[in-house]
Amino acid sequence: MSTAQASELAHEHEEAPRASTRVYVEIAVVLTVLTVLEIWAFYVPAVQPILIPLLMVLSGAKFALVVMFYMHLKFDHRAYTAIFGPLLTLGAFIVIALMIILAYFLGAPPTA
Amino acid sequence: MAVAIPQEAVRGRENYLREGGLLSWLITIDHKRIGVLYGLTSLGFMGLAGIEALLMRIQLAQPDNHFLSADVYNQFFTMHGTTMIFLVIMPLGLGFFGNVAMPLQIGARDVAFPRLNALSYWIFLFGALFMYSSFLFGGGPDAGWFGYANLTERFFTPGTRVDFWAIGLIILGFSSILGSLNFFVTIVNMRAPGMTFMRMPIFVWNILVASILVLVAFPPLTVGLIFLVMDRFIGTHFYSTVAGATPILWQHLFWIFGHPEVYILALPAFGIISETIPCFSRKPLFGYAAMAYATALIGFISYGVWGHHMFASGMGPIADAAFSLSTMIIAIPTGIKVYSWVATTWGGDFVKNTSFYYALAFVIQFTIGGLTGVMHAQPAMDLQQNGSYFIVAHFHYVIGGGSLFAFLSGIYYWWPKMTGKMMDERLGKLNFWLICIGFNMTFFPMHILGLGGMPRRVYTYGAGFHWAFWNMFETVGAFVMGVGILVFVIAIIQSLMSAETAVADPWDGRTLEWSIPSPPPIYNFAEIPHVHSKDAFWEMKHGRAQESRQPAAQPEHGAGGHGIHMPAPSLFPILLAAGLALVGIGAIAWLRITFVGVLIVYLAIIGMGFEYGTYGEHPSKERGDDAFPLDSRKVGMWTFIGSESLFFASLIGTYMVYKGRDLVGPTAKEILEIPLTSFSTFVLLMSSLLMVLALAAFERGNIRAGRNWLFGTAGLGCVFLGGQAYEFTKFFREGVTLQHNLFGQTFYTLVGFHGLHVLLGVIWLLTLAFASFKGMVPKKRALAVEFGGLYWHFVDIVWIVIFSLIYLMDKVTGA
Numbered sequence: 001m002s003t004a005q006a007s008e009l010a011h012e013h014e015e016a017p018r019a020s021t022r023v024y025v026e027i028a029v030v031l032t033v034l035t036v037l038e039i040w041a042f043y044v045p046a047v048q049p050i051l052i053p054l055l056m057v058l059s060g061a062k063f064a065l066v067v068m069f070y071m072h073l074k075f076d077h078r079a080y081t082a083i084f085g086p087l088l089t090l091g092a093f094i095v096i097a098l099m100i101i102l103a104y105f106l107g108a109p110p111t112a
Numbered sequence: 113m114a115v116a117i118p119q120e121a122v123r124g125r126e127n128y129l130r131e132g133g134l135l136s137w138l139i140t141i142d143h144k145r146i147g148v149l150y151g152l153t154s155l156g157f158m159g160l161a162g163i164e165a166l167l168m169r170i171q172l173a174q175p176d177n178h179f180l181s182a183d184v185y186n187q188f189f190t191m192h193g194t195t196m197i198f199l200v201i202m203p204l205g206l207g208f209f210g211n212v213a214m215p216l217q218i219g220a221r222d223v224a225f226p227r228l229n230a231l232s233y234w235i236f237l238f239g240a241l242f243m244y245s246s247f248l249f250g251g252g253p254d255a256g257w258f259g260y261a262n263l264t265e266r267f268f269t270p271g272t273r274v275d276f277w278a279i280g281l282i283i284l285g286f287s288s289i290l291g292s293l294n295f296f297v298t299i300v301n302m303r304a305p306g307m308t309f310m311r312m313p314i315f316v317w318n319i320l321v322a323s324i325l326v327l328v329a330f331p332p333l334t335v336g337l338i339f340l341v342m343d344r345f346i347g348t349h350f351y352s353t354v355a356g357a358t359p360i361l362w363q364h365l366f367w368i369f370g371h372p373e374v375y376i377l378a379l380p381a382f383g384i385i386s387e388t389i390p391c392f393s394r395k396p397l398f399g400y401a402a403m404a405y406a407t408a409l410i411g412f413i414s415y416g417v418w419g420h421h422m423f424a425s426g427m428g429p430i431a432d433a434a435f436s437l438s439t440m441i442i443a444i445p446t447g448i449k450v451y452s453w454v455a456t457t458w459g460g461d462f463v464k465n466t467s468f469y470y471a472l473a474f475v476i477q478f479t480i481g482g483l484t485g486v487m488h489a490q491p492a493m494d495l496q497q498n499g500s501y502f503i504v505a506h507f508h509y510v511i512g513g514g515s516l517f518a519f520l521s522g523i524y525y526w527w528p529k530m531t532g533k534m535m536d537e538r539l540g541k542l543n544f545w546l547i548c549i550g551f552n553m554t555f556f557p558m559h560i561l562g563l564g565g566m567p568r569r570v571y572t573y574g575a576g577f578h579w580a581f582w583n584m585f586e587t588v589g590a591f592v593m594g595v596g597i598l599v600f601v602i603a604i605i606q607s608l609m610s611a612e613t614a615v616a617d618p619w620d621g622r623t624l625e626w627s628i629p630s631p632p633p634i635y636n637f638a639e640i641p642h643v644h645s646k647d648a649f650w651e652m653k654h655g656r657a658q659e660s661r662q663p664a665a666q667p668e669h670g671a672g673g674h675g676i677h678m679p680a681p682s683l684f685p686i687l688l689a690a691g692l693a694l695v696g697i698g699a700i701a702w703l704r705i706t707f708v709g710v711l712i713v714y715l716a717i718i719g720m721g722f723e724y725g726t727y728g729e730h731p732s733k734e735r736g737d738d739a740f741p742l743d744s745r746k747v748g749m750w751t752f753i754g755s756e757s758l759f760f761a762s763l764i765g766t767y768m769v770y771k772g773r774d775l776v777g778p779t780a781k782e783i784l785e786i787p788l789t790s791f792s793t794f795v796l797l798m799s800s801l802l803m804v805l806a807l808a809a810f811e812r813g814n815i816r817a818g819r820n821w822l823f824g825t826a827g828l829g830c831v832f833l834g835g836q837a838y839e840f841t842k843f844f845r846e847g848v849t850l851q852h853n854l855f856g857q858t859f860y861t862l863v864g865f866h867g868l869h870v871l872l873g874v875i876w877l878l879t880l881a882f883a884s885f886k887g888m889v890p891k892k893r894a895l896a897v898e899f900g901g902l903y904w905h906f907v908d909i910v911w912i913v914i915f916s917l918i919y920l921m922d923k924v925t926g927a
Binding site: 018028031038059062067079099103105 | 327358361368415419426430742747750755758760762765793798800906912920
């Protein structure tokens with residue numbers, strides 16, 4: 001196999017068929033619905049007790065949809081997920097660690 | 113465009129050092145030359161840091177001394193630490209050794225992004241010069257290399273000294289992140305055929321993990337420095353208790369960077385020692401797999417030990433216990449390494465040369481530093497020693513007796529490969545003994561002085577403390593060490609002037625760099641090697657793999673009879689770096705200079721972007737195999753996005769920490785507008801749809817449709833920015849400014865930085881759209897659109913988090 005053929009083959013392998021225009025539009029519709037749900041939950045008093053976990057689930061779903069379909073992680077080589085995933089996890093770790101450690105250090109917010 | 117080297121000329125161009133004149137060094141993108149530039153620059157700064165250290169030692173030699181004033185002493189100890197860490201050890205380990213040895217060890221012709229490599233160096237140089245130029249404008253930085261808040265606030269340190277330090281570090285951070293991203297992609301994607309991760313030289317393992325650490329450690333530091341610059345320039349209160357904030361936030365952001373940084377300094381040294389000890393013991397490395405796993409484990413754990421620098425800050429018993437435990441645990445993989453080095457020497461047939469001497473001294477001295485480090489894992493003990501000279505002794509044994517000695521071992525080891533010359537062994541042994549004896553004379557007594565109560569960072573002390581003898585002893589030791597360094601410099605000059613040339617493989621080495629001429633040709637490998645085992649070159653010479661020395665790929669023969677294709681030199685890296693330095697200068701001196709700098713940066717980026725479009729694409733073009741079907745540019749883009757995630761995580765973390773702690777209103781609950789932001793969110797989500805449609809159109813070859821979708825995406829981005837401008841204006845009118853309260857400063861900073869990313873995305877997409885008019889974005893370059901798209905979607909997902917976390921949740925839970 002020539003170098004050019006190998007390159008072509010590898011390129012095809014990396015860029016396996018992705019989603020169609022129809023799927024992209026469907027994802028946009030789902031993202032819109034999820035956003036509407038978030039805003040609805042925000043304004044409806046009955047949902048307030050579970051608002052925070054609900055918002056986390058909804059925004060997490062939106063985040064995952066964009067990353068999987070629009071950023072093509074669902075279709076591309078798994079190595080990209082292996083690069084992005086741990087770095088994202090570390091980012092979440094920073095947020096949580098700072099919140100826990102400094103909340104203990106600073107005590108309860110004066111206005112809480 | 114690429115430089116095509118005629119195949120018949122390949123054998124004739126054997127020396128990367130002799131190609132072109134001085135100008136060729138300014139525009140070089142050859143990793144070996146860039147490595148040499150890093151090395152020369154770092155050694156120059158080491159000279160400066162050494163002079164600062166000697167002047168400090170003269171000051172401390174006697175009690176009640178006034179050789180230096182307290183002010184000058186503060187400047188010297190700040191810049192000695194900053195220089196040694198950011199301008200010497202780190203660039204030597206990654207920039208110098210990483211460039212000189214890593215690509216050769218993995219059988220690559222260059223790094224993944226050669227121009228980015230040059231850019232990293234020039235940003236490093238300009239950032240360093242920028243920081244040191246502080247001495248010309250009222251004195252050097254003087255708040256310590258750790259820059260603890262709130263000493264660094266404008267109120268306590270007026271003038272421009274800390275400004276130079278903070279902005280200089282931000283500039284240097286760009287260099288480190290770009291360089292490490294490059295190395296990461298290179299190691300992941302450009303290894304020779306057959307070189308699996310578990311066949312990589314252990315030095316490459318260490319460079320890989322150190323590069324990852326840079327990518328995850330520098331974003332929090334950058335955020336911390338941005339807060340500091342904002343406090344000093346704009347009057348925010350990120351580290352001031354005036355508005356309800358805490359200076360401890362700086363310590364967290366700094367040490368989240370700071371402890372991985374210790375391993376960023378140490379890992380390249382571990383890698384060097386793991387090459388030199390087996391080579392000069394004439395044995396394979398003991399426990400290769402354990403060493404590789406230990407390296408990875410060190411990298412992983414190092415991100416969770418930062419709190420041991422902060423036991424004295426009163427984090428509380430739970431945090432103290434957690435950080436104490438993680439610090440003790442990280443000693444295990446480090447211990448595995450020390451064990452492996454010692455076991456490798458067991459029964460070895462030693463080649464007792466200078467490189468080996470430095471390696472052995474490294475093992476002993478690093479172990480001493482490591483053991484005193486484990487002592488500090490106990491909060492009770494740490495509290496006794498913190499702030500004393502015991503700590504100074506500890507970290508000098510780790511970084512000086514450790515990393516620096518390893519680097520000297522590495523220089524002696526790879527010098528013949530770099531220069532084609534041998535170094536004189538008599539001078540080598542002389543500088544080893546002088547430096548080793550001087551080092552231990554200088555730093556071992558600091559344990560005694562520290563336990564005796566001598567505090568660090570003091571410019572003098574009273575005679576009644578009885579610290580004078582050991583201080584004088586240390587000063588003598590420092591000068592002995594200084595003489596040793598001078599002998600080392602003489603040895604280098606003597607070697608360069610000597611006529612003795614080095615053979616390709618003077619040490620009977622094990623790794624691929626020894627299979628090519630000394631010094632290497634510009635293309636490194638005339639034929640890319642196949643790798644069948646660890647110690648690939650050793651196997652080729654002595655083992656069963658001799659039969660597999662045939663090339664993996666014959667160099668391509670184009671219509672013009674061209675052979676190896678190398679990327680052409682470029683002026684854009686140095687231009688871009690100069691533009692970035694102008695941005696920093698303008699921030700301190702005259703804001704208009706900043707705009708000129710931004711313009712230069714933008715034009716240079718465009719120049720680089722369209723200068724040479726194919727280098728870095730799938731490596732099979734270079735290598736002739738399809739084992740790693742990844743595009744280096746795409747790997748780089750995802751790595752960059754991952755690193756950016758940590759930047760935003762640090763901003764979001766700060767917002768969450770300060771949430772509800774405002775001393776005055778209005779706060780989030782009272783002011784945030786959900787309807788407007790909901791609309792903006794919808795707009796940004798739809799822009800992502802248009803972006804992905806644009807990419808699909810370019811991939812189909814429908815350039816016109818793709819361009820229209822790009823304009824649509826950028827247009828929606830502008831609508832989003834318009835909404836943000838309206839929101840900011842409204843808040844300003846209601847009295848919420850950056851200086852007003854914690855909500856104001858954290859909100860504007862987080863949302864503002866996101867907006868800045870949207871703006872950059874808009875500029876990026878518009879540039880692509882206009883470039884497509886000129887046919888510069890054809891179907892085969894649709895990847896260029898994909899990179900812009902990835903960035904755009906990243907901006908979108910960050911907003912998804914901000915919208916939920918800041919707007920919706922905060923409106924409910926915020927004060």
